[in-house]
Amino acid sequence: xxxxxxxxxxxxxxxxxxxxxxxxxxxxxxxxxxGKVDVGATEALLVESADPSKAAVASRHEENRIERxxxxxxxxxxxxPAVQPVIQQPGKGLDFQKARAHRExxxxxxxxxxxxxxxxxxxxxxxxENAAFSAGRTLRDLVFGLAPQLAAELSGMSDSWEIEKHLxxxxxxxxxxxxxxxGADLEQAMTQS
Numbered sequence: 001x002x003x004x005x006x007x008x009x010x011x012x013x014x015x016x017x018x019x020x021x022x023x024x025x026x027x028x029x030x031x032x033x034x035g036k037v038d039v040g041a042t043e044a045l046l047v048e049s050a051d052p053s054k055a056a057v058a059s060r061h062e063e064n065r066i067e068r069x070x071x072x073x074x075x076x077x078x079x080x081p082a083v084q085p086v087i088q089q090p091g092k093g094l095d096f097q098k099a100r101a102h103r104e105x106x107x108x109x110x111x112x113x114x115x116x117x118x119x120x121x122x123x124x125x126x127x128x129e130n131a132a133f134s135a136g137r138t139l140r141d142l143v144f145g146l147a148p149q150l151a152a153e154l155s156g157m158s159d160s161w162e163i164e165k166h167l168x169x170x171x172x173x174x175x176x177x178x179x180x181x182x183g184a185d186l187e188q189a190m191t192q193s
């Protein structure tokens with residue numbers, strides 16, 4: 001285990017002292033009772049709490065530090081990659097990278113759903129359910145309304161062919177009317193937001 005003062009830790013990493021103080025105020029430094037930095041634990045904590053979207057910025061800053069000729073104060077670049085792999089600590093919750101990936105996945109799902117809705121591939125479920133209920137109820141009412149309409153007409157007919165033809169025509173008209181109304185209801189449901 002290596003313990004350094006904040007100034008020594010800043011020099012070792014090639015950071016300014018103010019940046020190390022900022023890390024300490026954010027709780028991203030592991031400090032001993034006497035105020036020294038536990039290097040191993042701090043580096044693990046920094047990797048765990050690092051924002052992966054800032055990897056390019058970290059790499060650019062690393063190059064700038066090398067250009068300022070602070071290579072002698074840094075560990076060899078070959079041994080510390082710019083973005084270190086995440087090691088899940090047992091007993092700890094989700095780390096930053098996994099939480100961020102989880103969030104980004106669901107934001108992408110929301111964006112895709114919104115895109116499909118704008119394209120007309122998705123509609124609000126509530127509106128479709130209401131339109132389906134309305135279409136079913138309309139069809140039921142139209143079919144049940146046939147009996148009182150046709151009873152008087154059919155009672156005077158004796159030819160089965162004429163009765164069948166009349167019933168077929170009446171049912172066809174009812175189903176065509178229902179299809180027109182259902183189509184209009186469905187179109188209205190798809191355009192509501």
